[in-house]
Amino acid sequence: MKLKKGIPVIDQGDRLGFWGGKFGGNFVPETLKKPIEDLEIQFNKLKNDKNFIKERDKYFKNWVGAPTRFIKLNNLTKHVSGAQIWSKVVSDANGGAHKIYNATVHCLLAKRSGKKVIIGDTGAGYAGKMLSMAAKKFGLKCKIFMGAKDIKRQQPNVKAMKKNGAVVIPVYSGSQTLVDAVSECMRYWVANCDTTAMCVGSTVGPAIFVRICGWSTSQISRELKIQLMNEFGNIPKKLKLYNCVGGGSSSFGFWNEFMDYDKKQVEFIGVEAGGPAKSKKHAAPLTYGSKIGILHGAAQYVNQDSDGQIEETESISAGLDYPGISPLHCFLKDTKRARYTAASDEEALKAYQMVTKYENLRPSLEPSHAFSVAIKEAKKLSKDTVVIINSCGDAYKDRGILEKKLGKKYVKSN
Amino acid sequence: MLNPISLAFKKAKEEKRPALLTYTVAGDSSKKQSLEILKAISYYADILEVGVPHNTPVADGGQIQTSAYRAIKNGIKMNDIFKVVSDFKNSKNSKPVIFMGYYNMIFQYGENNFLKKCKKSGVNGLIVVDLPWPENKIFSKKCKKNSINFIQLLSPTTSKKRLKSITKDSHDMIYYISMLSTTGGKLKVSPKKILANYNKIKKINPNKNCVIGFGITEKTISKFKNTDGLVVGSQICKEITRSLSNRQNPVINVSKIVSKLRKKIS
Numbered sequence: 001m002k003l004k005k006g007i008p009v010i011d012q013g014d015r016l017g018f019w020g021g022k023f024g025g026n027f028v029p030e031t032l033k034k035p036i037e038d039l040e041i042q043f044n045k046l047k048n049d050k051n052f053i054k055e056r057d058k059y060f061k062n063w064v065g066a067p068t069r070f071i072k073l074n075n076l077t078k079h080v081s082g083a084q085i086w087s088k089v090v091s092d093a094n095g096g097a098h099k100i101y102n103a104t105v106h107c108l109l110a111k112r113s114g115k116k117v118i119i120g121d122t123g124a125g126y127a128g129k130m131l132s133m134a135a136k137k138f139g140l141k142c143k144i145f146m147g148a149k150d151i152k153r154q155q156p157n158v159k160a161m162k163k164n165g166a167v168v169i170p171v172y173s174g175s176q177t178l179v180d181a182v183s184e185c186m187r188y189w190v191a192n193c194d195t196t197a198m199c200v201g202s203t204v205g206p207a208i209f210v211r212i213c214g215w216s217t218s219q220i221s222r223e224l225k226i227q228l229m230n231e232f233g234n235i236p237k238k239l240k241l242y243n244c245v246g247g248g249s250s251s252f253g254f255w256n257e258f259m260d261y262d263k264k265q266v267e268f269i270g271v272e273a274g275g276p277a278k279s280k281k282h283a284a285p286l287t288y289g290s291k292i293g294i295l296h297g298a299a300q301y302v303n304q305d306s307d308g309q310i311e312e313t314e315s316i317s318a319g320l321d322y323p324g325i326s327p328l329h330c331f332l333k334d335t336k337r338a339r340y341t342a343a344s345d346e347e348a349l350k351a352y353q354m355v356t357k358y359e360n361l362r363p364s365l366e367p368s369h370a371f372s373v374a375i376k377e378a379k380k381l382s383k384d385t386v387v388i389i390n391s392c393g394d395a396y397k398d399r400g401i402l403e404k405k406l407g408k409k410y411v412k413s414n
Numbered sequence: 415m416l417n418p419i420s421l422a423f424k425k426a427k428e429e430k431r432p433a434l435l436t437y438t439v440a441g442d443s444s445k446k447q448s449l450e451i452l453k454a455i456s457y458y459a460d461i462l463e464v465g466v467p468h469n470t471p472v473a474d475g476g477q478i479q480t481s482a483y484r485a486i487k488n489g490i491k492m493n494d495i496f497k498v499v500s501d502f503k504n505s506k507n508s509k510p511v512i513f514m515g516y517y518n519m520i521f522q523y524g525e526n527n528f529l530k531k532c533k534k535s536g537v538n539g540l541i542v543v544d545l546p547w548p549e550n551k552i553f554s555k556k557c558k559k560n561s562i563n564f565i566q567l568l569s570p571t572t573s574k575k576r577l578k579s580i581t582k583d584s585h586d587m588i589y590y591i592s593m594l595s596t597t598g599g600k601l602k603v604s605p606k607k608i609l610a611n612y613n614k615i616k617k618i619n620p621n622k623n624c625v626i627g628f629g630i631t632e633k634t635i636s637k638f639k640n641t642d643g644l645v646v647g648s649q650i651c652k653e654i655t656r657s658l659s660n661r662q663n664p665v666i667n668v669s670k671i672v673s674k675l676r677k678k679i680s
Binding site: 016025026027028029030031032033034035173174179180183186187190191192193194291292293294295296297304306307308309310 | 468469470471472473474475479483486491492516517518519521522523543544545546547548549567568569570571572573576591594595596599
């Protein structure tokens, strides 16, 4: 298995949509073959269309708010006293997280294909919130599928979705989290694909959705590359990019533009959700050696039992609470381009406390996982190493959990 | 010699009626009970689809999901499912069995092992909901080698070109999904339109036994009498759920329904 240079990773799949011959693909019911093919044809054409890219960039700049900040965390750097610690503050984006990129692109595509309704899944509620925002912006009706358990623990985002006019459909099947929301959303699409567009909230699902999402979030690394040039005059000799990985959309977007650099120069570190320290359950299929299986239309490393039933996950962070992982990350793992590890719930909370203590930055529980590993590793790294953490979400949505776990003083500023 | 599935269609045709195919989930609500249900309904049904329960189904509606979750919760494993089938096949008056499920279960068992076990337990055909054409080409060939019918699915969204290619690569039986829906949806398309599509498929190759599924219930079944076969699933699963919550015997209730269904098309 080999990563090719000079070709975008999203375009390195084979004819049937498999990366490295075994990750991804289209394991879908016959009914979805046609709408997926239509979307493939549309996207393949538009992704090279100058006018479409212009349109996308216009909305990214004026509406999403590009570029998001790239800042040095001086106090944290001093405290850790190892590598320089920086952050790409993607939570600056309109709505407070990276999910806005994929949502915007899907709405642009839906609009062009004449669809009136767009549906989507959500875990932490960001994908749903952003889709509801974009749908409102582009005049589409919007339905969001969300696990009943997630609805309870991510209320601020649920309220935002409703405010934007979206219908939030609670999913009560299975573990009542993201995995079930994605299943239910796909089922709804099976029954309504003639009138409805579907947006998969991460770089997961049938191959075309993996590609569209990866293409959209790559905005993050496009911005970062320019910001690095402005700051350092060049891409630093020792650069480490830390990102949390649930489905894998923000991390893929954070890394994409640096793919062709030698990993000795630009290293990618993906941090999965290790779950509670005392629990055997986790949401870290790459770290803990899960086997390849099929979930939501794609072959990937996935938590499952020996029969192939998908296993329940456990994580404090709803956005990472997914048993599978993007085929793109499976591919990056097996080609050894990226390194993957996990942080526990407790470690993420500790990192959140540390970051908020030293910096004027409030990463949500998802990027707090990445901060945890980055801080730990930065201690042992030289001062000329540039560590960047993608702060891809804002903690506003987590205030209920943070208050419960850490006490009121940690959420006061929210 | 005809394989058991084709034989079942032939027999129904001789009786001038469509074949009746039922769908029940293996292990719903227990191994023993699902076996008893199979034994009871095989007096009226011609081919029995046995659902292999999976916990992330992307094409099943509420009724079948409920059955599948119930079976999984009660601890059914792949090897138990094979056992249910082989016990059924060893009973008197058994009928051809088709597994219906999702590819991950086969993938984890190993394609070759899975087919070996199917053959040994008496499974005659396979429907793999999320392994469409052309992705299923290699696996369907393997099935053929093992004398197991791989049943291709067709849907209202399938293009003409695809219809032809899929039919060409199909074995003795094909399955037409009546409408854009998960299983158990209300029939939202007129029977006339469904039959028009059905006839289109039959024209491509009249020798393939084509069944219609999704939205077929006691209420709608008699409108499709001039077809090769009809599948009823969700209504049966719903009846199991209803019986359990009313503390009634699902075996008796389900076999009553299947007997009624059979009468409606006879």
